């Protein structure tokens with residue numbers, strides 16, 4: 627597979643294969659050392675980046691040179707810490723508060739990020755919640771909250787960001803789904819519906835923008851060691867762990883690596899779902 631690093635070079639080369647070139651908007655930093663920071667000059671917006679998987683993704687993108695907009699909804703302190711850590715390691719980041727289940731707040735968020743950084747090249751739709759209950763005990767409000775946060779947000783975020791990506795004919799969108807959207811899982815009717823819906827939404831929008839330089843993919847994590855897992859009762863945790871073929875929880879950084887791959891090296895991948903789950907789907 628062609629990498630971003632092997633395609634730096636002449637304008638003629640770019641004209642021949644523009645879809646493979648990555649850093650057309652990259653500034654001097656990338657030109658000076660393109661291999662070290664392949665995303666230099668890019669602007670990334672990561673939803674739900676105050677902790678867990680989103681935090682790892684924000685840091686990984688910043689490590690590769692992207693300026694990162696760190697979105698959160700409630701935990702300003704944690705989001706500030708993520709930004710401070712990125713800045714301490716020489717990266718660029720800023721916090722942006724917004725509830726991504728609200729379309730108005732999404733539009734304001736995207737406008738604010740464009741106001742601060744000039745554009746959005748990379749969007750990672752990571753924000754998510756669970757509200758588990760047996761189906762007959764799950765009320766419609768809870769169903770809607772989970773669907774609005776996990777799926778509605780992806781619809782409005784993509785709508786708001788894509789016109790800006792189209793201006794440059796380049797964009798990378800990664801939607802963080804879940805293996806639960808593929809297999810189902812007891813007590814997660816709302817969450818499974820949202821995460822499965824995300825896969826369909828990803829495929830359709832990927833098709834519609836396939837010729838526009840914008841790739842749109844999903845990553846489907848298995849059980850990843852974040853707050854989402856830590857709140858599960860220890861006995862259930864043991865049961866779940868026993869069902870993971872690799873015998874351990876995944877780490878947020880392992881999801882970040884998959885996102886980075888799609889963003890940095892995925893120039894010919896669109897409408898796909900990358901499973902990162904320790905083998906759990908085949909065993910569930």
Ligand code: NAP
Nearest residue numbers: 674676678679698699700701725726753754804850852854
């Ligand atoms: P987490 O630790 O609970 O973090 C959730 C993040 O989403 C936080 O940054 C939170 O912000 C943010 N968020 C929640 N609601 C939001 C809203 N309405 N608007 C904006 N931000 C919002 O979760 P995680 O485990 O890292 O999960 C991240 C993603 O991976 C989710 O989409 C989840 O469904 C998916 N996933 C997780 C696992 C797993 O095992 N952990 C497995 C499969 C898929 P605040 O801190 O401000 O609340």
